[in-house]
Amino acid sequence: MSRADVLAGPVPPAAPAAPAALPGAVARLLRSELRLVFGRRRNVALLSGLAAVPLLLGIVLYVAQGTALSGQGPGFVARVTGNGLFLVVAALFMCLPFLLPLTIGIASGDAIAGEASSGTLRYLLTLPVRRGRLLAVKAVATLVFVTAAVLAIALVALATGAVLFGVSDLTLLSGTTIPAGAGLARVAGVTAYVAASLTGLVAVGLFFSTLTEVPVGAMAATVVVAIVSAVLDTLPQLAVIHPGLLTHHWLDFAEMLRLEVDWGVLGQGLAVQAAWVAVFGALAWGRFATADVTS
Secondary structure: OOHHHHHHOOOOOOOOOOOOOOHHHHHHHHHHHHHHHHHOHHHHHHHHHHHHHHHHHHHHHHHOOOOOOOOOOOHHHHOHHHOOOHHHHHHHHHHOOOHHHHHHHHHHHHHHHHHHHHOOHHHHOOOOOOHHHHHHHHHHHHHHHHHHHHHHHHHHHHHHHHHHHOOOOEEOOOOOEEOHHHHHHHHHHHHHHHHHHOHHHHHHHHHHHHHOOOHHHHHHHHHHHHHHHHHHOOOHHHHHHHHHOOOOOHHHHHHHHOOOOOHHHHHHHHHHHHHHHHHHHHHHHHHHHHOOOOO
16 A cells, blocks of 8 residues: 555545435325425415306305396306206306316415425425436326316315206207207317316416415416406417417317217317417426425
């Protein structure tokens, strides 16, 4: 051994690599996150409020039967009294412009910013789960909650429509009548498309949630994005950007109520949502993976 080796002393062991996230740890974290999301009184109140919309709408339409107001309103609403299946479509149609974006804003805006605001985010990062996977868990939990919100509207609307107006063969927008079972499948397709159409806004909300420790700011910014997109979609001068707007394809669920479904239209709407998810999901990951967490 040389003199230099003696003076240098023993070589210190290399620092251990950060532990990889174990599947069991991720699963436990996801279960914990789902319990947290669905256990919040605010979120329970949101789900209850959304579920009350089709119930109130159905009661109003039932009471208004036989009066001068019967049959008035948007096409989906006017068809409810003839077939209870249309109450599902009408309720989703009414909740889509504002109530569902508000729900997404609250759920996704609070995902990261809420933890930072309460001082629990740094403790979550001590778990054997990398930041990217923690963000993915937050995203999955938010998507589950949003899907539950859409299902709450649809299921209460289906039950209310069946009780108040009955379920019969469904007359499509093209005038063709299909059996009640096929009609139920079409309505289920409408519900699935609406839920999938909200994924882009969830990604936007998660990105805003990584930018701030004030949950209300992230919530408000998410809702504003949906509102601005809807406003821009009404301006004919901006027709060139309409196909790429977040909200432009939200009402394309009407394709499910035509005799021949144009899957290309539905696919384009889902592709736009996938693009928004990819862009803002990457932005959220880039911000969260490099941010200094102090609370």
